[in-house]
Amino acid sequence: MKTDIEIASEAKLEPIEEVARSLGLSPDDIELYGKYKCKITEEYLRSLSNKPKGKLVLVTAINPTPAGEGKTTTSIGLAMGLNRLGKKAILALREPSLGPCFGLKGGAAGGGYSQVVPMDELNLHFTGDFHAITSANNLCAALLDNHIQQGNELNIDTRNIVLKRCEDINDRALRNTVIGLGSKADGFVREDHFVITVASEIMAILCLANDLEDLRARLSRMVVAYDVSGKIVTAGDIKAVGAMMALLKDAIKPNLIQTLEHTPALVHGGPFANIAHGCNSVRATRAALAMGDITITEAGFGADLGAEKFLDIKCPSAGLAPDACVIVATVRALKYNGGVPKEDLSKENLEALSRGIVNLEKHIENIKEYGLPVIVTLNRFDSDTDKELETVRSFCEERDCNFALSEVWAKGGKGGEELARAVLDTLENKKSDYRPLYDKDLGIREKIEKIAHRIYGAANVSFADPVKKKMEELTAQGFADLPVCMAKTQYSLSDDPALLGRPEGFTLNVRDMYVSAGAGFIVALTGNIMTMPGLPKKPAAFDIDVDENGKITGLF
Secondary structure, three states: OOOHHHHHHHOOOOOHHHHHHHOOOOHHHEEEOOOOOEEEOHHHHHHOOOOOOOEEEEEEEOOOOOOOOOHHHHHHHHHHHHHHOOOOEEEEEOOOOHHHHHOOOOOOOEEOOEEEEOHHHHHOOOOOHHHHHHHHHHHHHHHHHHHHHOOOOOOEEEEEEOOOEEEOOOOHHHOOEEEOOOOHHHOOOEEEOEEEHHHOHHHHHHHHOOOHHHHHHHHHHOEEEEEOOOOEEEOOOOOOHHHHHHHHOOOOOOEEEEEOOOOEEEEOOOOOOOOOOOEOOHHHHHHHHHHOOEEEEEEOOOHHHHHHHHHHHHHHHHOOOOOEEEEEEOHHHHHHHOOOOHHHOOOOOHHHHHHHHHHHHHHHHHHHHOOOOEEEEEEOOOOOOHHHHHHHHHHHHHOOOEEEEEOHHHHHHHHHHHHHHHHHHHHHHOOOOOOOOOOOOOOHHHHHHHHHHHHHOOOEEEEOHHHHHHHHHHHHOOOOOOOEEEEOOOOOOOOOOOOOOOOOOOEEEEEEEEEEOOOOEEEEEEOOOOOOOOOOOOOHHHHOEEOOOOOEEOOO
8 A cells, every 4th residue: 555655756746837827827926936836926816806706615524533534635635526527626725734744643735645745845844834934933032032131121021921932843841941041141031931833823823814914913913921010012012023024924925736636725824723723824715715616625623623713713804704514524433432442443333333423413513503504524444334334324414414425535536526516515505604603792701601512512611710810801901802712632522632422511621811912812721732742652753764865755
């Protein structure tokens, strides 16, 4: 069996100018990054503002398990399947982070014969967007500490600095650090922290900004610290914005690549959905909608995380209204939710499937909370039996969901045609009545409780005492009308990763909170979620290398 990188390396790619031409872009509308990658120019993006928009389809999934679900793989295969049926479909996806690439989860280019390419370049440095975001964030942090060193004109309280440095590698040793050690010239000694780049506010800002001027305004609003009287200090106050803009001026332009079957893919931005808002950039999504009939986009992890944030944060902020939602599941993952050990998932087990399918049921209900028609697709494995497949099909159809099998990993776009037909049938015959879960005028506490009760299924919500005080402060500072970005484990509907299936009667524990004023949301941290992951005992980095011809090996 060929690996993903072997399949990708053997593929015959079209020059990216040809892919761009299929979308109506001329050579003057793109900026080349080699033969198979490019960015779209500012001038062309502005020209799209008055063009009619196509349909928008969100792809989400059940809670991830070690059995695998294949959400990005399915998204890519669906777009290729739609193109095979004569539709002009475009992908709008996130860029992979180096953290999981060298850690545990792997990359984010799809898999098998359903990939975006060049997958090795995408999973590594790509066009440098993440490096630019990391540099802009850390420049702001350096300017902040320099301001304090050079006389602290703004009277910044060194005990109340909220901007964290970032790095796009899983590095647990950087979660809590002490900086400024040494002589007086080396700065003030203080505690500092790192987050992974995909959890940084600048990543969220880049993904939610409409254009360069909106990017500037959002960067200016970033809260970096508080002064000794408790007043907010922003990135604008420390004169960091212009230099950050210089670092981000190219990163804000969407990237264009292709699938193995040459379907156009706009891959731009990459916030995690468990600790950030989990969606690709607004600019890429809008561009895709203006250039194609149907845009396929995905949001990270399950419908309780990425989809909730797509529908409650990204869509209201960007004025988007999705037309349908695909939920990806596998028989194996549903049996895992039903209590079957990973090593036994290949055996038929209808009883465990019936126990675990409640996780899928909750995600169907969650999407219907937003008024969206639902298509459920099973990413098919050879071990799936006819009885198991029919059990899931009947379960979905009883809940008014179109259903389709997906075989895109093994068959590419051809394996996505059944799903493509189900999506087209839904778009033609079921109307979307999209609406956010909550009104922006609700209080911070009420928004969190609504998400916890209606999306997670929690019985209660517990707020730590410092969080209660923080909610009062943020309300007094005028931030209460912002949406809430929940940071929560991806493995469970609850904040306990061990609670599989559809847990009930649990309490969601909110332990910390802060405002991302530039991004335009409040972050609530629950359970033991961390914003800087660590590496596993055997990281994927152990298997990655380069041969004598410069060819990367071991990359999935």
